[in-house]
Amino acid sequence: MAVCVAVIAKENYPLYIRSVPTENELKFHYMVHTSLDVVDEKISAMGKALVDQRELYLGLLYPTEDYKVYGYVTNSKVKFVMVVDSSNTALRDNEIRSMFRKLHNSYTDVMCNPFYNPGDRIQSRAFDGMVTSMMIQHSFSLLPRARQPRGSCVSWLSLGIAEKVWVGALAAHMGCLGLKSTGKEGLKGPLSSRWPRRRD
Amino acid sequence: MADAVLFEFLHTEMVAELWAQDPDPGPGGQKMSLSVLEGMGFRVGQALGERLPRETLAFREELDVLKFLCKDVWAAVFQKQMDSLRTNHQGTYVLQDHSFPLLIRMASGLQYLEEAPKFLAFTCGLLRGTLSTLGIKSLVTASVAALPACKFQVVIQRS
Numbered sequence: 079m080a081v082c083v084a085v086i087a088k089e090n091y092p093l094y095i096r097s098v099p100t101e102n103e104l105k106f107h108y109m110v111h112t113s114l115d116v117v118d119e120k121i122s123a124m125g126k127a128l129v130d131q132r133e134l135y136l137g138l139l140y141p142t143e144d145y146k147v148y149g150y151v152t153n154s155k156v157k158f159v160m161v162v163d164s165s166n167t168a169l170r171d172n173e174i175r176s177m178f179r180k181l182h183n184s185y186t187d188v189m190c191n192p193f194y195n196p197g198d199r200i201q202s203r204a205f206d207g208m209v210t211s212m213m214i215q216h217s218f219s220l221l222p223r224a225r226q227p228r229g230s231c232v233s234w235l236s237l238g239i240a241e242k243v244w245v246g247a248l249a250a251h252m253g254c255l256g257l258k259s260t261g262k263e264g265l266k267g268p269l270s271s272r273w274p275r276r277r278d
Numbered sequence: 279m280a281d282a283v284l285f286e287f288l289h290t291e292m293v294a295e296l297w298a299q300d301p302d303p304g305p306g307g308q309k310m311s312l313s314v315l316e317g318m319g320f321r322v323g324q325a326l327g328e329r330l331p332r333e334t335l336a337f338r339e340e341l342d343v344l345k346f347l348c349k350d351v352w353a354a355v356f357q358k359q360m361d362s363l364r365t366n367h368q369g370t371y372v373l374q375d376h377s378f379p380l381l382i383r384m385a386s387g388l389q390y391l392e393e394a395p396k397f398l399a400f401t402c403g404l405l406r407g408t409l410s411t412l413g414i415k416s417l418v419t420a421s422v423a424a425l426p427a428c429k430f431q432v433v434i435q436r437s
Contacts, residue, residue: 088413124336134336153331154411182332189328196324196411 080160080177080212081145082106085185085200088155090114094200096209097161110159113139113147117157120149134182135175150178156185177212184208282357282379289380292318293396312396316403323407330354331412340434343412344371351408356380369434373405374427381426394422398430405430 082097097106116139136149141164150158158181160174188194188202296311330350337343348360352375362374380397384390398420406418415435422428 151336152328153334153336154328155413186329186332190325192321 079162081163082110082161083181083209083212084110084159086114086157086159087197093156094205098213106161109142109145109147109161113149113159114157116140117149117151117159121151135178148174148178150182152182152185158182180208180212285355286380286383289397289400292400297396312399315396315399319400319403320407320410323404324411326351326404327408327411337412340414341365343409343414344432347405347408348373355404369436371432373430373432376427378426378428381422381428385425388424390425391422394425394428395420398422398428402430405432
């Protein structure tokens with residue numbers, strides 16, 4: 079059972095990110111963000127390797143003490159990142175693969191939806207429902223986001239003080255990468271500074 | 279096969295409908311309809327580019343993507359493969375189809391040559407959309423020398 083699921087576009091901005099609401103969401107957002115570097119590394123390694131077999135499933139990206147992060151990239155360079163609880167040792171590779179396959183199928187359905195503009199945030203309730211079925215069911219949480227019509231992407235917009243903490247951490251991360259940050263994220267949400275949206 | 283012909287009918291009606299709005303379009307009006315058709319094809323191509331390669335492994339390079347286009351996409355949409363693919367290895371590809379299914383019912387020769395471009399706009403958009411989902415920005419144009427053979431020229435835009 080996943081604790082956090084994210085869909086990242088090929089320009090590296092999030093199309094959909096959702097985590098179990100009881101935990102601190104920023105932590106998961108940051109984990110997904112840092113896992114993107116690992117994903118990019120694996121993709122470029124795949125390009126240089128002369129092996130014929132080029133899989134879409136990237137496997138375990140990196141383990142932390144509490145969580146494990148898995149990745150999957152589609153042919154259209156859309157990345158799926160999934161964070162699972164480390165304590166759940168019953169999860170095998172096959173199950174993770176099948177979860178990613180389900181995600182891929184649902185994402186393809188979203189893409190084929192005429193009301194969806196490629197590049198927008200995913201707001202489809204069907205996609206939400208599928209992700210809910212994959213998320214861990216805590217006995218004391220009702221997963222209220224499943225009821226919200228606009229999906230759970232509003233969650234990061236409603237952060238206040240936590241947002242400033244996030245911006246600070248982000249600026250530090252970007253500083254290490256040698257990039258500049260404006261520091262004024264405004265109401266656009268914490269993740270938009272590092273992941274500029276580029277549309278055709 | 280009934281499935282193939284359904285798309286052909288729909289496509290013919292689409293073109294007819296867009297041209298019926300403006301029975302005598304000046305050069306500006308005609309371009310608008312052509313770009314509307316191309317835009318439709320683009321969106322369809324984007325969705326197709328997501329759905330078709332689902333089971334295939336990751337593409338290694340541009341030529342692989344073009345080969346996928348010629349074989350799998352063409353076979354899925356038109357039930358046949360592209361007849362020839364040529365490249366100058368510098369970002370230009372010419373895809374040639376000797377009997378394009380959307381033109382084959384019209385004529386086989388030089389009759390209706392001026393009408394042919396409208397029937398190719400959607401397919402150009404389709405190719406561009408599929409390429410764009412697979413990560414390649416391109417410009418696709420089509421040319422007809424004699425129905426029903428046509429050539430699609432794909433120029434990769436490298437920024």
